[in-house]
Amino acid sequence: MAISDNVLIDAWKQVLTLSQLKAGDVVTVLTSDTTHPQTLRTALVAAGSLGARVNRLDLPPVNGEKAHSRDSLAYLGTTPLTGNRAAIAALKESDLVLDLMTLLFSPEQHDILASGTKILLAVEPPEVLARMVPTEADRARVDRAAAQLEGAREMHVTSAAGTDLRCPLGQYPVIQEYGFVDQPGRWDHWPSGFILTWPNEAQANGRIVLDRGDILLPQKRYVGEPITLTVKEGFVTAIEGGLDADLLKDYMASFDDPQAYALSHIGWGLQSRARWSTLSLYDREATIGMDARAFEGNFLFSMGPNNEAGGDRVTACHIDIPMRHCTVRLDGQVVVENGRVIGNPLYQE
Numbered sequence: 001m002a003i004s005d006n007v008l009i010d011a012w013k014q015v016l017t018l019s020q021l022k023a024g025d026v027v028t029v030l031t032s033d034t035t036h037p038q039t040l041r042t043a044l045v046a047a048g049s050l051g052a053r054v055n056r057l058d059l060p061p062v063n064g065e066k067a068h069s070r071d072s073l074a075y076l077g078t079t080p081l082t083g084n085r086a087a088i089a090a091l092k093e094s095d096l097v098l099d100l101m102t103l104l105f106s107p108e109q110h111d112i113l114a115s116g117t118k119i120l121l122a123v124e125p126p127e128v129l130a131r132m133v134p135t136e137a138d139r140a141r142v143d144r145a146a147a148q149l150e151g152a153r154e155m156h157v158t159s160a161a162g163t164d165l166r167c168p169l170g171q172y173p174v175i176q177e178y179g180f181v182d183q184p185g186r187w188d189h190w191p192s193g194f195i196l197t198w199p200n201e202a203q204a205n206g207r208i209v210l211d212r213g214d215i216l217l218p219q220k221r222y223v224g225e226p227i228t229l230t231v232k233e234g235f236v237t238a239i240e241g242g243l244d245a246d247l248l249k250d251y252m253a254s255f256d257d258p259q260a261y262a263l264s265h266i267g268w269g270l271q272s273r274a275r276w277s278t279l280s281l282y283d284r285e286a287t288i289g290m291d292a293r294a295f296e297g298n299f300l301f302s303m304g305p306n307n308e309a310g311g312d313r314v315t316a317c318h319i320d321i322p323m324r325h326c327t328v329r330l331d332g333q334v335v336v337e338n339g340r341v342i343g344n345p346l347y348q349e
């Protein structure tokens with residue numbers, strides 16, 4: 001259902017306040033053809049009313065002719081910022097960038113963050129943003145999960161459907177997504193609520209069995225029959241099953257890139273206001289599927305690049321797969337049991 005501008009302005013004010021926006025800060029709102037008009041106009045009002053100096057930078061879309069889907073995460077790599085010195089300079093000079101167009105996975109984004117600019121991505125529909133306005137409690141929960149993941153040497157994922165995957169850890173950082181940007185140089189995504197890292201290069205091995213109801217993104221499809229993925233030395237080497245497996249294989253083959261099959265980020269969802277079933281209620285072009293990525297207790301893994309974590313793998317293909325009913329162990333300790341988050345015993349959950 002639609003929501004009022006007042007509700008979304010209040011939501012923006014909460015996000016901007018949590019992001020420590022101060023009067024006089026320079027905020028640049030980054031927009032493109034797919035930017036939601038209500039999200040844009042309420043962002044401008046909220047940031048302005050908190051005393052920020054607000055700019056708008058509108059850039060043309062790219063890669064539409066290469067992508068096989070309209071999803072903004074369906075084709076990664078070059079962005080409207082690639083080679084655009086003037087735009088990059090404007091964003092680096094901003095204290096906060098509100099990304100209403102999706103810069104994710106671009107080298108330019110890293111460059112801008114390294115200058116100390118904060119970037120907050122917000123591209124889900126207004127009512128989804130309003131339902132999942134981030135809170136301090138969201139950050140605290142993600143922090144507790146990060147404390148579990150930091151320093152772990154191995155993530156072992158199993159399921160009754162047949163998943164048995166071992167991912168040695170330690171090479172790449174732990175990344176927290178809780179929906180606001182409270183430190184210089186921080187990137188985050190509203191809405192979110194999950195923890196992730198990457199397996200050590202070429203060391204993940206095992207089998208992943210996607211069961212009925214697990215979700216493929218950017219396909220935005222619930223798997224209807226099992227898909228078995230064989231993982232050898234960090235790469236998915238076989239995708240087997242029925243129609244759903246064939247559709248996934250054909251889509252990935254369209255990129256003609258062996259790097260597309262590398263295991264990418266791995267982690268679990270912590271957002272109780274995100275729901276597994278929400279994706280079934282939306283047109284596929286109306287959402288990028290953050291409910292699916294963030295719902296509490298899902299094991300979220302992906303295939304594709306690792307440049308977001310500081311690695312050198314770049315590929316235009318990126319598949320995110322939230323799975324239900326998995327058990328996740330870190331060095332033998334259960335942190336998610338059959339799709340249910342187990343609290344960090346060092347903290348009050």
Ligand SMILES: [Fe+2]
Pocket residue numbers: 265302318319320
């Ligand atoms: Fe992803």
